[in-house]
Amino acid sequence: MSNPTPLAGKVALVQGGSRGIGAAIVKRLVADGASVAFTYVSSASKAEALQDEILAGGGKAVAIKADSSDAQAVQGAVAKAAQVFGRIDILINNAGVLALGSVEDLPLEDFDRTLAINVRSVFVASQAVLPHMGAGGRIINISSTNADRMPFAGGATYAMSKSALTGLVKGMARDLGPRKITVNNVQPGPVDTDMNPADGEMAPGMLGLMALDRYGTAEEIADFVAFLASPQAGYITGANLTIDGGFGA
Template sequence: MNDFTGKNILVLGGSRGIGAAIVRRLASTDGLVAFTYAGSRQAAEDLASETGATAIRTDSADRSELITTVAGRGALDVLIVVAGALVLGDPLEIEADAVDHMIDVNVRAPYHAAVEAARRMNENGRIIVIGSVNGDRMPFAGGAAYALTKSAVQGMVRGLARDLGPRGITVNSIQPGPTDSDMNPADGPMAATMHSFMAIKRHVRPDEVAELTAYIAGPHGAMITGSLQTIDGGFGA
């Protein structure tokens, strides 16, 4: 088990699902964890009480607010970007504003947060963005805009890995497949279709994503950078 004692950690989007699992995992070994939330105030307060982490209300779509939050945490050891938006549907019918909001949350926010964190991040720091296997593969109709955002994350982490490598800072994306969460419940209407594409026919559990995140964020991840770490039960195989 990686020990995060005394590490200054910020999780963007940590009140529910994968984010909450990551907060629990890193706080369990005494990391100094703060996490953001947007609309889930009660869930955030409950998680903060449970784990001892600090909850900060932040709208990831608001660049100024996001940068202020990241800068306010000082010299981070670990930044993990989980906050994401999902818009699916016929591209001829989806509202343009909904697509633009998704791009703000899924692409612009990770980039600006990573850059702001890097300004004062400690040597050998970690930047991890939770992406999606849909950056590699979109096997059903209606996901073009979402896949666009997750493919953009792939290019971003590869580029930033080059930029920040001289300081020992690693930058990676973890790419879950279908994961049991409010956004994509294991018993939801799309579950059977998703499982049909998978070698292991169940949803990924948030705690499984959290364990992979902890490995990449810990000392054993020192030489893993610019990578796309897929955890999808063979969805994209």
């Protein structure tokens, strides 16, 4: 018989958890029994609504304002989560930005912000969480199928930021393996979110590149993340795991 709450007693921190894929992950981890802290930067009303919804349903959650481009803010969010719940067993690095533009004219500020949020915050949060994480810990990054395939112009910086996580995860898996902590990337393809809606201007082109003629849902990504956070995934580490409807097929 399957365990309906495989994460009972566990504590998770989700970077970027107030909306979209992040919010779906927060809800799924809570449903699986975890206590969840999650960060937000600009969506205060959505973060508060999500926190209140979970608390009203009997779950445990706390929303923490923290800009993932600010290393000190990320470190502070980790410290706050550990203070509230006592430790952190699962870290989900979901915060991300998408800055599109040709290498000919992409502002350097956009390049730097992309790296700060999509790459540096992953390192900063992972480093900060380790004093609070024991054996069996999980670090899971939400990367992108664009780490392997960028089929349109203007996405060089975004693709670079996501492919950087491939090397980071492989190295971190080696560093943390002796501590029985696993580290993995989840690489979604087109998912129906505010950043890339299924009815948006990019959708027709995206659908033409996929084996399945539809966008994914945030809940499907959350299901995959929940599996990686579960005891059943204890032998998976250093992996780049794609869930993209055949975008890269």
